[in-house]
Amino acid sequence: xxxxxxxxxxxxxxxxxxxxxxxxxxxxxxxxxxxxxxxxxxxxxxxxxxxxxxxxxxxxxxxxxxxxxxxxxxxxxxxxxxxxxxxxxxxxxxxxxxxxxxxxxxxxxxxxxxxxxxxxxxxxxxxxxxxxxxxxxxxxxxxxxxxxxxxxxxxxxxxxxxxxxxxxxxxxxxxxxxxxxxxxxxxxxxxxxxxxxxxxxxxxxxxxxxxxxxxxxxxxxxxxxxxxxxxxxxxxxxxxxxxxxxxxxxxxxxxxxxxxxxxxxxxxxxxxxxxxxxxxxxxxxxxxxxxxxxxxxxxxxxxxxxxxxxxxxxxxxxxxxxxxxxxxxxxxxxxxxxxxxxxxxxxxxxxxxxxxxxxxxxxxxxxxxxxxxxxxxxxxxxxxxxxxxxxxxxxxxxxxxxxxxxxxxxxxxxxxxxxxxxxxxxxxxxxxxxxxxxxxxxxxxxxxxxxxxxxxxxxxxxxxxxxxxxxxxxxxxxxxxxxxxxxxxxxxxxxxxxxxxxxxxxxxxxxxxxxxxxxxxxxxxxxxxxxxxxxxxxxxxxxxxxxxxxxxxxxxxxxxxxxxxxxxxxxxxxxxxxxxxxxxxxxxxxxxxxxxxxxxxxxxxxxxxxxxxxxxxx
Amino acid sequence: xxxxxxxxxxxxxxxxxxxxxxxxxxxxxxxxxxxxxxxxxxxxxxxxxxxxxxxxxxxxxxxxxxxxxxxxxxxxxxxxxxxxxxxxxxxxxxxxxxxxxxxxxxxxxxxxxxxxxxxxxxxxxxxxxxxxxxxxxxxxxxxxxxxxxxxxxxxxxxxxxxxxxxxxxxxxxxxxxxxxxxxxxxxxxxxxxxxxxxxxxxxxxxxxxxxxxxxxxxxxx
Numbered sequence: 081x082x083x084x085x086x087x088x089x090x091x092x093x094x095x096x097x098x099x100x101x102x103x104x105x106x107x108x109x110x111x112x113x114x115x116x117x118x119x120x121x122x123x124x125x126x127x128x129x130x131x132x133x134x135x136x137x138x139x140x141x142x143x144x145x146x147x148x149x150x151x152x153x154x155x156x157x158x159x160x161x162x163x164x165x166x167x168x169x170x171x172x173x174x175x176x177x178x179x180x181x182x183x184x185x186x187x188x189x190x191x192x193x194x195x196x197x198x199x200x201x202x203x204x205x206x207x208x209x210x211x212x213x214x215x216x217x218x219x220x221x222x223x224x225x226x227x228x229x230x231x232x233x234x235x236x237x238x239x240x241x242x243x244x245x246x247x248x249x250x251x252x253x254x255x256x257x258x259x260x261x262x263x264x265x266x267x268x269x270x271x272x273x274x275x276x277x278x279x280x281x282x283x284x285x286x287x288x289x290x291x292x293x294x295x296x297x298x299x300x301x302x303x304x305x306x307x308x309x310x311x312x313x314x315x316x317x318x319x320x321x322x323x324x325x326x327x328x329x330x331x332x333x334x335x336x337x338x339x340x341x342x343x344x345x346x347x348x349x350x351x352x353x354x355x356x357x358x359x360x361x362x363x364x365x366x367x368x369x370x371x372x373x374x375x376x377x378x379x380x381x382x383x384x385x386x387x388x389x390x391x392x393x394x395x396x397x398x399x400x401x402x403x404x405x406x407x408x409x410x411x412x413x414x415x416x417x418x419x420x421x422x423x424x425x426x427x428x429x430x431x432x433x434x435x436x437x438x439x440x441x442x443x444x445x446x447x448x449x450x451x452x453x454x455x456x457x458x459x460x461x462x463x464x465x466x467x468x469x470x471x472x473x474x475x476x477x478x479x480x481x482x483x484x485x486x487x488x489x490x491x492x493x494x495x496x497x498x499x500x501x502x503x504x505x506x507x508x509x510x511x512x513x514x515x516x517x518x519x520x521x522x523x524x525x526x527x528x529x530x531x532x533x534x535x536x537x538x539x540x541x542x543x544x545x546x547x548x549x550x551x552x553x554x555x556x557x558x559x560x561x562x563x564x565x566x567x568x569x570x571x572x573x574x575x576x577x578x579x580x581x582x583x584x585x586x587x588x589x590x591x592x593x594x595x596x597x598x599x600x601x602x603x604x605x606x607x608x609x610x611x612x613x614x615x616x617x618x619x620x621x622x623x624x625x626x627x628x629x630x631x632x633x634x635x636x637x638x639x640x641x642x643x644x645x646x647x648x649x650x651x652x653x654x655x656x657x658x659x660x661x662x663x664x665x666x667x668x669x670x671x672x673x674x675x676x677x678x679x680x681x682x683x684x685x686x687x688x689x690x691x692x693x694x695x696x697x698x
Numbered sequence: 699x700x701x702x703x704x705x706x707x708x709x710x711x712x713x714x715x716x717x718x719x720x721x722x723x724x725x726x727x728x729x730x731x732x733x734x735x736x737x738x739x740x741x742x743x744x745x746x747x748x749x750x751x752x753x754x755x756x757x758x759x760x761x762x763x764x765x766x767x768x769x770x771x772x773x774x775x776x777x778x779x780x781x782x783x784x785x786x787x788x789x790x791x792x793x794x795x796x797x798x799x800x801x802x803x804x805x806x807x808x809x810x811x812x813x814x815x816x817x818x819x820x821x822x823x824x825x826x827x828x829x830x831x832x833x834x835x836x837x838x839x840x841x842x843x844x845x846x847x848x849x850x851x852x853x854x855x856x857x858x859x860x861x862x863x864x865x866x867x868x869x870x871x872x873x874x875x876x877x878x879x880x881x882x883x884x885x886x887x888x889x890x891x892x893x894x895x896x897x898x899x900x901x902x903x904x905x906x907x908x909x910x911x912x913x914x915x916x917x918x919x
Contacts, residue, residue: 152733223733264906268738268882271902296909337885337899396741397733403884404746404855404875509859574784574872575858576888583888586895611860680873681888 151392151412154217156421157528164350164384164417166374167237169203169254177201177255177302188260188295189302191286194664198313199250199306205239207231209274209333209347210261216390216399216413217420223397226267227346234418235386235438236331236349238374243307243355249319252307252353259300269341269401272297277334278351279482280326280464280619280645282310285666285688288619291336292587292667292685307353310621313663314598323556324622324643327358328434328465328484330386336587340409340440340675341401348438350384357553358467362540366552368461369432369488369540377425378536382432385501387526388415389442406575408441408510408676414503414526421526427533428495430540432461432488439481440675443513443613443648445505446526447476448489451497453520459543462486463642466622467552471543472638476517478505480615482673483646488543494531501527510676512613512650555643558624558658562602566593567697569606570614570649570672570682577672577682580697584681592684595661596692602626603657607649614677616647619668620688623647623657630654646673665689739882743767746853750846755824755839762850766838767879771807771903773896774875775889776856777839778815779827783868788889789831792874795893796837799900804836807900811839812854814867816847855886878903 175182179196181189212232213224230236244251262272273296277289286293287303295301306312309320333339333347352371354360360371360382372380389411393400402409413420437444448456459471465484477485491497504523506516569580576583585592595601603623605616622643625633633640647655671683684698736744747763760766775792777785789811796803803809813819819827824839833839841847851857856870863869874896877884883903887896901909 264881266738266882268742269884271883271885273902337887338902393741395734396736398738400741402855403742403877404853404886406855406873406886407859511859575856575869576872576890583890586891586898588892588895588898611863680886681891 150394151390152222152394152397154221154413154420156525157423158218159419159422161385161422161424161527162417162419163375163380164235164238164386165233166240167205167207167231170206171204173204173206173255173257177204177257177304182302186299187301188293188299189286190293191666193286193302193304194284194666195306196304199244199253199304199308201253201255201304202251203254205254205256206259207236207256207276208259208261209276211263212346214418216415216418222392225399227399228262228270228272228342229346230331230349234346234348236347238349238384239331239351240360240371240374241305241307241351241353243309243325243353245356246319249308249312250306254305254307256303256305257300258295258303260295260297262297264297267398269403270345271335271338271342273338274333274335274342274347275301276303276331276347277619278303278305278331279329279617280622281305281329281351282308282312282320282324282326282620282663284664285620285668288666288668289331289334290667291334291339291669291683294335308663310660310662315660315662321556322355322357323553325353325355325358325467325553326465326622327353327462327467328384328436328486329353330436330438330482330484332438334669337679337681340679341403343438343675344388344390344401344409344440345399348386348388350386350434350436352384352434353465362538366467367539367541369430369538377427377533381429381540382434383424384434384436385416385527386418386436386438387444388438388440389413390415405510405676406680408512408674410442410507410510414524416501416527421528423528423530425530425533426491427536428491428493428531429536429538430488430490430492430542432486432540435477435479435485435487437479437481437483439673441481441510442507443478443480443505443615444503445476445478445513445517446485447502447504447520447523448529449500449502449520449525450494455520456489456494456499458490459488460485460639461488461543461552463639464622464644464646466643468638468642469554470546470549470551473543474639476504478648480613480646480648480673481675482615482617483644483648488540490542490544491529491531492538495535497531499529499531500525501529510674511611512674515651555624555641556660558626560600560660562658563596563599563692564694565602565604565696567604567606568616568670568684569608569697570616571608572612577677577680579670579682579684584683584685587685589685591667591687593686593695593698594691594693595686595688597665597688597690598662599660599692601659601661603659605647605649605653605655605657607651607653610651613651614649614682615673616649616670617645617673618659618670619645620664621645621659621661623659626656626658628653628655661688739880742882748849748853750842750849752840752842752846752850753821755821755828755833757821757825760838760840766808766810766840769880771878771900771905772876773807773809773900774854775811775873776814776851776870777811778813778867779819779823780815781868781871784871784890788871788874789827791889791891791893791896792837793831793833795896796834798893798897803834806905807836809837811837812847812850813839813841814847814851814870816841816844876900876903878905881905
């Protein structure tokens with residue numbers, strides 16, 4: 081399926097041929113009704129591919145590939161973009177959280193909390209994973225959709241958390257009780273068995289959402305998030321390394337083999353973290369646009385945007401998921417915060433937008449399309465929620481599934497104008513983008529932004545006036561010698577995904593490799609394929625890129641130096657990345673975040689312990 | 699195809715059963731909307747399980763949906779009898795899985811191996827292959843017309859988006875698909891996974907009252 085209106089001459093020719101054939105059939109005496117009866121023509125007028133009657137092969141959705149989208153039409157830019165509701169803590173949990181798994185009470189956790197005593201939770205939350213009913217399009221255009229969401233909404237409620245401080249590093253520690261209240265009846269897709277990953281918290285690994293640590297219906301699982309900086313128990317005892325701060329995270333289902341359908345069905349949300357520098361208040365610290373209460377348009381200028389693409393059944397109007405697809409699923413409807421192509425009204429001032437792509441398989445390259453097909457530049461301030469050295473002025477940001485990009489857009493001089501967030505990256509199927517970047521106005525307009533809000537004070541820093549040099553934290557050094565260098569080759573064999581020629585194995589197998597706690601490792605990611613691209617995600621720690629195809633990242637732009645947890649492994653690419661694994665132990669996955677690939681075993685399950693191993697090609 | 703003539707069409711129609719009944723009988727539209735109300739289970743059937751006529755290694759004629767899929771827990775894979783690559787190890791794997799699942803295979807769990815080479819794999823060849831791998835009742839090796847087997851392959855997603863890669867049959871062999879039709883739960887896993895792990899993945903789509911049992915018999919967590 082292709083949903084970007086790029087001209088494809090071959091397809092045009094093929095379509096013309098099919099039309100000619102159809103005309104010939106009709107001229108030969110077959111009425112359209114006869115063809116319909118014989119099953120040779122679909123109601124949409126496309127010939128069914130028999131003996132070359134159509135150029136369009138049957139795809140795995142049981143429909144026919146065409147340049148036209150499969151979903152019913154919807155009217156864009158009618159509904160306002162919802163701002164995500166902020167999750168409120170609860171006074172207490174019943175039963176009270178325990179260090180050991182409370183199996184008797186129905187807790188699915190099997191490993192005791194390792195840092196509960198050190199960082200006792202200061203706040204408690206409870207989230208119910210349950211079915212909900214939502215409207216994704218203007219009323220009357222698509223029927224109400226049954227989704228699975230955290231507290232029954234999608235995206236889930238927004239976590240707004242704070243790191244601890246110098247005197248009390250554990251002040252930000254929280255405990256989140258996840259409850260599985262999902263129904264047995266899934267409405268066609270979804271497995272009511274779940275595990276929630278906080279992507280990409282420095283989280284004790286029993287709370288991280290390991291794919292095999294799932295809970296069944298009726299069970300609960302306590303996740304302890306200390307919200308501390310990496311290094312807290314090792315290189316920077318008592319404080320952690322401020323250069324390891326993360327600010328834009330997200331949480332989502334990670335059920336082994338069933339993540340794609342469960343996240344597509346709605347089990348994803350965002351999680352933001354402030355500290356004494358990135359304060360959420362534009363009068364303090366780095367003076368980034370204020371978060372306010374996250375709702376009031378006159379005081380809230382730090383806005384989370386959760387992007388995803390979906391397909392709706394043409395007959396029923398309901399969300400559809402391709403059950404047997406193994407290469408990746410593209411939607412033809414683009415949602416922001418749960419609504420198809422909504423509208424955002426802003427004031428003439430600076431905003432921080434937090435962009436998150438929850439997939440399932442699409443790569444985006446977002447531009448700001450302005451009047452007369454102009455392109456407005458903006459400032460990228462982070463990669464995967466990690467602040468760069470300073471804001472970088474860009475015309476676009478590219479991000480694959482699970483990647484996050486925080487940007488500052490300055491609408492100060494734009495009163496009265498209209499802009500669109502436009503994806504111009506051409507992608508035809510789940511293999512990844514073609515590499516073509518379409519012209520201004522030729523891509524998918526995803527969000528309409530109208531600068532018609534009242535003039536309000538803007539005390540946020542103007543990135544254009546920041547003096548040369550480091551403005552944010554700077555990056556941790558990469559000078560410590562790695563204990564080991566490991567290579568991970570991502571490939572496909574016999575239609576299966578493999579890493580280093582091996583399958584994922586399964587939850588019942590021993591960890592494929594062991595990382596020694598508080599050591600440095602260098603990893604090499606390889607993609608020998610010219611056909612596929614993979615967003616490779618490592619849990620628990622952020623990495624720094626040492627080289628891409630042999631070149632140091634400095635030569636490929638400032639942004640590629642940023643700390644990340646997803647590496648966009650493009651065609652025939654080899655990258656070297658640098659990790660410090662600190663403080664906590666436990667099981668983790670390394671995997672492709674095209675969630676369809678992930679569900680088909682493009683994953684390695686490892687462990688962090690105090691021994692480690694010397695497998696260079698796990 | 700510009701020289702398409704009526705006789706070619708008639709011949710084509712006669713030769714190829716109409717494989718893809720996309721056009722189902724009209725459903726009563728919901729009065730309040732322009733959309734049809736179709737139960738999701740029915741929509742899955744329409745989308746993925748055309749009721750094609752296939753033939754088993756025992757020479758029996760069966761309908762894909764009515765006889766093979768409806769009301770059952772099923773395991774699908776693709777193979778061909780003369781395959782020298784990974785077909786044999788996967789078939790051996792499935793034989794061990796069948797042993798592990800015991801008498802449930804043939805009762806509520808069914809295993810289906812679809813040939814990628816229907817021209818070569820006639821009933822005799824399939825029977826020989828089944829015998830060679832000691833397949834027991836409840837595991838069927840299936841063939842059919844070239845067009846129908848191709849439809850089954852594509853419907854079940856044993857495809858590669860690159861047409862050149864797709865031509866290489868070995869690319870459709872490595873994956874097993876499984877599901878519980880009435881519960882509408884479907885998944886896939888590598889065919890070379892351990893039989894214990896395949897049994898565990900199957901437990902996730904098992905009838906709720908049996909889930910723990912299958913896990914206990916098969917995979918260890």
